[in-house]
Amino acid sequence: MDWSATGHKRLLELNKMEEFRAHAYENAKLFKEKTKRWHDNRIMPRHFEPGQQVLLFNSRLNLFPSKLKSRWSGPFEVVQTNSHGAVSIKDLKTAITFKVNGQRLKHYWGAHVDRDKQSVDLRDV
Template sequence: MTPSEAQKDCIMQLNALDELRKMVFSHIKITQHQHAKWHDKYIERKFKSGDWALLYDSRYKDSMGKLQTRWLGAYEIVEVFENRAVRLATIDLVRFKLLVNGHRIRLYHKTSTKQDFLQQFDNQVKTTVPAASAGGLLDPES
């Protein structure tokens, strides 16, 4: 092999290596795009101001007892920013405001009081009973 042939062979191998690197780089970009698309489709959370949320307590991330809770709250969502940051406010009299990443919170559904539950139940019964009695199923006089 002459030196010029060895140089040509080395250049060809370097070109093949560059082609392989470009192909791997494009494959990585495609898979990252697919993962981001999946994440936005299935994991994206929509928050509105006025909702209630629980805040993840990251202090106990590694060493936590199995009966301790990881969630703090409930907090009221005051403002939602475009970068998914969320401003929370406590329900105390102090009402200090807290700015957190939207990935650290989850929606909290307030529990209803006994009176609210009974009122909702009465409203549902009132709306369903006349519709059923109109058909003659529950009306004893017909």
Template structure:
């Protein structure tokens, strides 16, 4: 095979271009891996269970600025949690309405305590922090 100098130069340029493409692909893969690692570092893993209550983020108000606007709807009861992060919710109203949402749009809602439970918990806390004989002198003569 008798090749001229121009043809040899052209083959060398193609080889150099191929090596450059391989380097660019490797660099792109490294950058993508770094971006994915950085992104995953800031994702919170949320664990919901059936029976929990949750608030649903209302994305219609994401652009409105104001301290009196609520961005959360609910509370809703969690019926089912799927492997892909989706959650089936149900309203707690007498008329049950089910909806399926992404788990990242939810925030855990702590059920309010009944009045009796609250008073019992309050009494238990007061009994545990009642002044003892050793702390009476530290608090002053009026205790």
């Protein structure tokens, strides 16, 4: 057994492992940057002005999953917009004001929709 040759071989293996780790770190960094650019390009810029009507996306609606139930609630009125993306909105029915993320809002262009449930008896038809 040649201890100096074995030691030299072990140092080369350690250097290879360190180089492999450095390449993996660099590849992970590049992958994160690329996916961040991809996701940032998918974010749609929305500009809201006070007085506009908006709809609010309800992402917590999965308690009672239903294909026909809308995930958008509203309309709400924009009270104030902040530079970092938060928007203060006011419920038109209860006049309660609260802040939400601007990415959860979209412009409301339609008229008022009556969302009261109605039952139709099909036996009479």
